[in-house]
Amino acid sequence: MQQTNRLRPFFENITFERDDNELVLNFGPQHPSAHGQLRLMLHLQQEQIVKAHPDVGYLHRGMEKMAENMIYNEFMPTTDRMDYIASSSNNYGFALAVEKLIGLEVPRRAKVIRMMLLEINRLMSHLFWLATTALDIGAMTVFLYAFREREYLMDLVEDYCGARLTHAAIRIGGVPLDIPDNFLGDLKKFLDKLPENIKDYEDLLDQNRIWKMRMENVGVIPTEMALSWGCTGPMLRASGVKWDIRKEEPYELYDEVDFDIPWSDRGDNYARYKIYMAEMRESAKILYQTIDMYNETVKNNQTELMAHAPQYISAPKLDIMTQNYSLMQHFVLVTQGMRPPVGEVYAATESPKGELGYFIRSEGGPYPYRLKVRAPSFWHTGILTDLLPGHYIPDVVSIIGTTNIVFGEVDR
């Protein structure tokens, strides 16, 4: 009998010494290619995997519990810590859910700025994915190039909200700030350069013999499996389902912009890689259009950034400073928090990883009665149970890479 205390690791009913030819391999949780805190228990026959048990929870911080003990605005910075690679998309998902619960209409300029932030975050996330996956496969150069481009985007976000990783750049009811003076110019400069950069990555990878050997026909997810496991985002689109929430259930102004949904029916790692690359181009296309949309709002003098709903959202600073009643409402909203109506909402958004949904049950109090985060990575990790058997050990790394899981989001 194993003593579980005294700093001796406790392996749950796993015997490492066996009589048959099966070898049990513990992969992670502290492995550089485990993308954070993934632990995999792999049963091997020679080098082939026969059984895989992903084990998660090493980054569990109880965010849903925290949400039940926080006022709605207080929870916003906490959402940053879920998918910390693209934190504004988490902020946005939460803001959208609360706005739907209250029934708020966000001003147009705020919508445009939000879309800019969302697409910048998508680019950041995809560049980060490309960098780390390429590094896992062994392509160091791509890692350095992609991180360089991501740096420019982080600078842009820093110009906007001051933070580089955990942005908290979106508020319930709008955005806190207008974009700074140099923002549009810098963004345009970056976007003009981006096609060249993407071409550089593709020149390095597309026909690369090692890359193709590690990617092609590895980790094939059939359509039924992807649907059954609740896959969303690039994982689902690589498996033959053309489904993008931005297009099918458009939020913000996505119905006004022109973009395509890249998809493939191959279902393997290579298809996913191609989709990420194509999505970066589509994001750039959307960003060009948002620049024009922003200039239009300037021309039409639509300067409002926050929705007008004094019961739920503080009035503009000018009103608070000049009008007594606005100041009183602001005080109540800050100290007690807003009280959304009694009811439930499930709002789904297309985050860079897939469908990010927030389920909120409100009992009319300032704290959510129940908040459930539907994080796409959770199921993209679960699918490894069915996906890995039959593959070889080196494939594990490339498959984990292309699932693009982030453990802040899996464990929450």
Next chain:
Amino acid sequence: MRRYTPKDDVQKKPYYTDRYWVAPQVPKYPVEEDEVFAEDLKAIKKKFKVDDAYIQVEQMVVYIRSEDNFGVLQLMRDELGYTQLSELSAIDRLAERGQFEVFYQMLSMQKRKRVRVKMLIDEHEAVNSVEKLFRSADWAEREMYDMFGIKLNNHPFPKRILMPDDWEGFPLRKTYPLQGDEFAAWYEVDKIFGKEARDIIGPELRDSAMVDRYDTKRFARLGHEVPYGAEFKADQPETPLGYQEEEGVFMIEKFDEEKSVVISDRDR
């Protein structure tokens, strides 16, 4: 009369609520208003008992009996085109009525519609697993068990998923405090050093905001710094804030207020 508040709900409560304040409701619409939903509901009603159904925030909510959950989801997947189970979890209503509310968030990609199937179960009632229909339920149901202690029938691997295997208590229940209970405070001490070390180490501080100014081993006091483990005295001298390296460090520039620029043109 004073308003009744459930005593075993230990979550944070608002410190003040106006006694005449009535919470507004998110509007509910009859299912007949949407053609697609109306037909789906008719198909479900043909075979199963539906307690309540309405549309809220563009999504249909259907209340079913807990024993029907597998059948309803099978019908929805095979005949109504709801091919994805995007989310599954529970809401704790034990304090209020001694029940859990389990919900299944379904998505139909052909119809572009989302339906939330809900059911009420008693505290110790086990739920039929829908893992055979949707593999995504495998992990989601494990999480539901982990967080609420809702047991499952026919689940292939009913094990905790986020919390450690030997954890006691179910964190998302309303009776479970945010900072964790007695078990949580001793968990790591017992596991790493053994129970006999409890007196030496003491319980884990699980309130991340807690500061003990008399404890000089674990907390530093800004402006009144003392050596590690020194005894706390009332008349300790002030230690002024300052940079450790007065001459500066290679490559690192100190912030100079004179040279900084304040952007004034922010309110366009």
